[in-house]
Amino acid sequence: MTALLEVQNLSVAYGAIEAVRDVSFAVGEGQIVSLIGSNGAGKTTTLRTISGLLRPKSGTILLEGKPIADLAAHTILERGVAHCPEGRRLFGRMTVEENLQLGAYVRKDSGVAADMQRVYDLFPVLGQRRTLKAGLFSGGEQQMLAIGRAMMSRPRLLMLDEPSMGLSPIMTQRIFDTIKELQAAGTTILLVEQNALAALALSDRGYVVDLGRTTLEGPGHELLADERVRAAYLGED
Numbered sequence: 527m528t529a530l531l532e533v534q535n536l537s538v539a540y541g542a543i544e545a546v547r548d549v550s551f552a553v554g555e556g557q558i559v560s561l562i563g564s565n566g567a568g569k570t571t572t573l574r575t576i577s578g579l580l581r582p583k584s585g586t587i588l589l590e591g592k593p594i595a596d597l598a599a600h601t602i603l604e605r606g607v608a609h610c611p612e613g614r615r616l617f618g619r620m621t622v623e624e625n626l627q628l629g630a631y632v633r634k635d636s637g638v639a640a641d642m643q644r645v646y647d648l649f650p651v652l653g654q655r656r657t658l659k660a661g662l663f664s665g666g667e668q669q670m671l672a673i674g675r676a677m678m679s680r681p682r683l684l685m686l687d688e689p690s691m692g693l694s695p696i697m698t699q700r701i702f703d704t705i706k707e708l709q710a711a712g713t714t715i716l717l718v719e720q721n722a723l724a725a726l727a728l729s730d731r732g733y734v735v736d737l738g739r740t741t742l743e744g745p746g747h748e749l750l751a752d753e754r755v756r757a758a759y760l761g762e763d
């Protein structure tokens with residue numbers, strides 16, 4: 527079976543700084559796959575490279591078996607890869623509705639209004655506040671809007687960078703429940719998380735990224751039980 531996304535021996539540098547040295551992983555259609563690892567391990571850089579915002583130094587990125595690393599970011603989005611970035615990057619002076627419309631800018635079909643309604647069904651609080659400016663919202667509400675905006679491109683692959691960052695435990699749970707709901711509705715998910723426990727618990731497969739390299743991989747529940755993972759990322763000795 528061809529994976530929806532396959533990253534092979536990826537290296538990415540910022541000038542002389544090699545942020546990603548040899549990262550390899552695959553995301554199967556319909557799966558939730560997470561990349562975990564400490565701060566600065568290269569996870570965000572990996573997602574930005576898949577999105578076309580950075581170019582690899584070497585390695586291959588395949589979407590349904592076809593190389594995408596040379597394509598423009600908007601073309602990669604049109605091919606079905608959406609990126610919900612770290613820190614949300616919403617337009618704070620624009621309303622909920624305007625932020626969602628921006629997420630749909632690559633679409634040429636007439637289903638945008640129906641998809642906006644789907645986002646409001648998923649997150650009723652956004653529907654109630656559709657005409658309010660996004661900058662007024664709490665961290666959890668902004669994260670919902672950032673996920674909703676990414677969903678507006680109707681992605682096949684949704685990449686989420688640290689969706690639980692800065693959220694309360696209850697709001698974190700709500701976001702992780704939503705990720706499961708999106709998977710059940712047919713979206714494939716690549717998740718980057720500091721919260722390794724919660725991420726692995728809901729993942730079909732996980733990869734540990736350490737100093738720019740993928741060092742361990744396996745089904746989420748197996749990595750959760752792995753002593754090395756527990757010691758390094760779950761705060762256990």
Ligand code: ATP
Pocket residue numbers: 540543544545546563564565566567568569570571572612
């Ligand atoms: P975090 O969870 O903290 O974002 P990460 O695993 O996502 O960590 P990256 O943000 O990809 O890691 O960073 C990988 C390495 O690249 C780090 O050493 C970081 O300092 C460096 N780096 C990231 N962005 C830049 C940049 N724009 N210029 C130079 N170095 C950078």
